[in-house]
Amino acid sequence: MEYQLILSSRRKTIALQVSNAKVIVRAPHFVKKAYVDKLIQAKLHWLRQKVAEQEKKSLLIPDFTLKFSGEKLENNPTIYIDGLPHNIFIEFGRESVIHNKCACSLNVVLSLRYKNLDLNSAVILAKVKSQIQCWFKACVEHYVQQKLLVFSQKMSLHPASFKVRKYKARWGSCNSRAELSFNTLLKMLPDWVIDYVIIHELCHLKHMNHSTNFWQLVAKYCPEYQTAKHWLLKNQAHLSWS
DSSP states (O other), rough: OEEEEEEEOOSSEEEEETTTTTTEEEEETTHHHHHHHHHHHHTTTHHHHHHHHEEEEEEOOOOOOOOOEEEEEESSOEETTTTEEEEEEEEEEOOOOEETTTTTTEEEEGGGGTSSOTTTTTHHHHHHHHHHHHHHHHHHHHHHHHHHHHHHHTTOOOOEEEEEEOSSSEEEEEEEESSSEEEEEGGSSSSHHHHHHHHHHHHHTTTTOOOOOHHHHHHHHHHHHHHHHHHHHHGGGGGGGO
């Protein structure tokens, strides 16, 4: 079994940890790798069980494909934004992304230099995806930053930092350095489900596992967390990107 070995001159004991379906071993600097390998073999059944549990809880995100008919995306619903299906329309002018919440539409404005290209060409499709992804990232960064200020103070749990990036298999993560990461695709979810993801990762600052104590802490600050998890599973087919 693969694992990450972290040696420290300050540590006196060995600790095994499964985080984000990955095995982490923390050990004193003098411990030999051969000894760690034997320990991994001795705990192999328990480790595999924990990895499987965490992999099962991860929401795998399938591919998101684009195909246009004229200047409108085919196969509605096309893309989820704020928990609702939106049509994507293509325009040409000064590059921007215009979100019309009332009409549930997203207008992607491309530079005029793309106007003579086939809408289904690889260049156009890549550019549309790139602009949507950048817009998603900016929206999520702003939302998470505002919510972290509120939730961190309320929960007395303060991350060292946070970042937003594209993940294929999870909505958020927390590492041992108290650094939080969030998926760009959170823009696809309703605000109240994003709030659950943020609270979930903040709770990992206190419990780096999915123990009973962890879920009790989540429930304290997000009583509707089970409903949020159900929403994610129910809408999994629509929450896609490639």
